[in-house]
Amino acid sequence: MVTVQIEELTPCRKRLRIEVSADEVTQVRKEVVGRFTQIARLPGYRPGKAPIPLVEKQFQKEIDEELQKMLVTRGLREAIQKQQIDVVRALGTEDARYLSGLSFSFAVLVDCAPAFTLPDYSATALPRTETEVSKEEVGQAVDKLLEARATFTDVPARPLSEGDYAVLRYEATIDGQRMKDVLPAAGILAGAEDQWLLVKPGVFVPGFTEGVLGMEIGQTRQISVRFPEDWFFEPLRGKTAEYSITLSALKERHIPSLSDDLAKEIAGTDQSGLLSMVQSAVETEKKRGARREQSNHILNSLLGSVEFPLPESLVEEETANAVREVVAENQERGIPLAVLEEKKGEIFSNARRLGAQRVKLRFLIDRIAKNESVTVSDEEFSRAVASLAHRQNLPPRQFIQRVPRESLEALKRQILLEKVMDFLIEKAKVASV
Incomplete structure (x- = not known):
C-alpha cells in the first residue's frame, strides 16, 4: 500500500512524494531475499539450501540495492494508478529513505500529458490539388532521365x-x-x-x-x-x-536522344513502354505531392487552432533530434562543421520550435486516434518493420534486435500519424462536398 502527495511544479510537471507501507516493504524484502537464496552459492551449501540469515549477511548490499529499486518501481506504478496520472516520463528519484517503522519513502519528478480541449477537426476545407499529368511534365521527366546519361x-x-x-x-x-x-x-x-x-x-x-x-x-x-x-x-x-x-x-x-535501344537500356522496354512508365511515375509522385499538401494543410490547421502546455522533457528530446537532423543534412550538403558551429544559436532556436511542434502534434494525433478508435495493428506494424528490414538486407527479427526500442516506438507513431491523416483527409473531402 502506498500514500501519495502531489506537488504541482508546472502544468505538465509534478513531484510525487510516495510512501510505501512497512508491511509492503517487508513483503518485497522477502521476495528479494528469496531470489538471492535460490541463486546464492555459499561454501558448504547446495544452491538454494543456504540459511537465509547467512545469505542476508553475505549479500546485504546487493539485497538492499535490489529492494530499493523494486520499492521505487512498484511504488511509482501504484501511485500513478491510484492517482490516475497520465505520466509520459519519469525524470528521477529524490530523497529515498527508510522511515521509523521501516516504511520507505521517496520523491520522483514526472512529466505528464497536458490537459486540453481538442479542436473541431471534422470539416477542414482542403485546397484543390491537381493530379492530372500533362505531356510537358512527362517530357520534363524524360529529359531528366536523358540528362543523367549525358x-x-x-x-x-x-x-x-x-x-x-x-x-x-x-x-x-x-x-x-x-x-x-x-x-x-x-x-x-x-x-x-x-x-x-x-x-x-x-x-x-x-x-x-x-x-x-x-x-x-x-x-x-x-x-x-x-x-x-x-x-x-x-x-x-x-x-x-x-x-x-x-x-x-x-x-x-x-544529351542522348531517346530511342528504343536507349529505352531498353534504361527500363528494359521500348520508347512507348518507357513513356508509359514515366507517365505512371509522374502521376504517382503528383498524387503523393497532393496528399502531402493536404496533410500539411490539416496539420497546420490543427496546430494553429489550440494552445496548451507541453512536457518539457519531450520537447528537449525532440529538439535534440531536430538538431541532429539539421547537422546531418547540412554535412551531406558539404557545409563544414565550423560554419554550423557559428550558426548553433539559430539552429537550436529553429530546432526548439520544431521540437515543440512535434510534441504538440503527437498529443493531438493521439487524442484524435483515441476519439476515432484508430489503432496500429500488429500486422501493419510487422509490414512496416519488414519493409525497413528489406531495405537494409536484414531479416525482420534481426532488424528488430538491432534497432533501439525508441526507434520502433517512433515507427509506430509514424504509422498512426499516417492513418489519422488518411481519416482526416477523407473526412475533410466529405465535409467540403
Whole structure:
C-alpha cells in the first residue's frame, strides 16, 4: 500500500512524494531475499539450501540495492494508478529513505500529458490539388532521365561561353592573404584544383561565372567578387575577394536522344513502354505531392487552432533530434562543421520550435486516434518493420534486435500519424462536398 502527495511544479510537471507501507516493504524484502537464496552459492551449501540469515549477511548490499529499486518501481506504478496520472516520463528519484517503522519513502519528478480541449477537426476545407499529368511534365521527366546519361567531350580551342562546363584551377585572397589560410572552413570558396563548373549566371559565387566568360584554355585571369550581405557563410558576408583563375579544360555536354535501344537500356522496354512508365511515375509522385499538401494543410490547421502546455522533457528530446537532423543534412550538403558551429544559436532556436511542434502534434494525433478508435495493428506494424528490414538486407527479427526500442516506438507513431491523416483527409473531402 502506498500514500501519495502531489506537488504541482508546472502544468505538465509534478513531484510525487510516495510512501510505501512497512508491511509492503517487508513483503518485497522477502521476495528479494528469496531470489538471492535460490541463486546464492555459499561454501558448504547446495544452491538454494543456504540459511537465509547467512545469505542476508553475505549479500546485504546487493539485497538492499535490489529492494530499493523494486520499492521505487512498484511504488511509482501504484501511485500513478491510484492517482490516475497520465505520466509520459519519469525524470528521477529524490530523497529515498527508510522511515521509523521501516516504511520507505521517496520523491520522483514526472512529466505528464497536458490537459486540453481538442479542436473541431471534422470539416477542414482542403485546397484543390491537381493530379492530372500533362505531356510537358512527362517530357520534363524524360529529359531528366536523358540528362543523367549525358556524356562530356573536350571542346576545340575557343572562348568559354555560357552553358559550357569549365574545368578550373583557382585561388582566392582577401586583403592580400590566402582565403584558405585565414578562413579554413571556406572550403571550395577559397580554392580548388580541377573544379568543374557550369558556366551560368547564379552558379557558385555571385559574379564568378560572369568573370570567366571568354577565357581560353590555359589562360589565367584575375577577377574581383563581393559576397552578398546575406551570404550563407557568415565570415564572408560583405567581403571582397580576389580570385586568380586558370581555365584547364573546356567541356561540352551531349544529351542522348531517346530511342528504343536507349529505352531498353534504361527500363528494359521500348520508347512507348518507357513513356508509359514515366507517365505512371509522374502521376504517382503528383498524387503523393497532393496528399502531402493536404496533410500539411490539416496539420497546420490543427496546430494553429489550440494552445496548451507541453512536457518539457519531450520537447528537449525532440529538439535534440531536430538538431541532429539539421547537422546531418547540412554535412551531406558539404557545409563544414565550423560554419554550423557559428550558426548553433539559430539552429537550436529553429530546432526548439520544431521540437515543440512535434510534441504538440503527437498529443493531438493521439487524442484524435483515441476519439476515432484508430489503432496500429500488429500486422501493419510487422509490414512496416519488414519493409525497413528489406531495405537494409536484414531479416525482420534481426532488424528488430538491432534497432533501439525508441526507434520502433517512433515507427509506430509514424504509422498512426499516417492513418489519422488518411481519416482526416477523407473526412475533410466529405465535409467540403
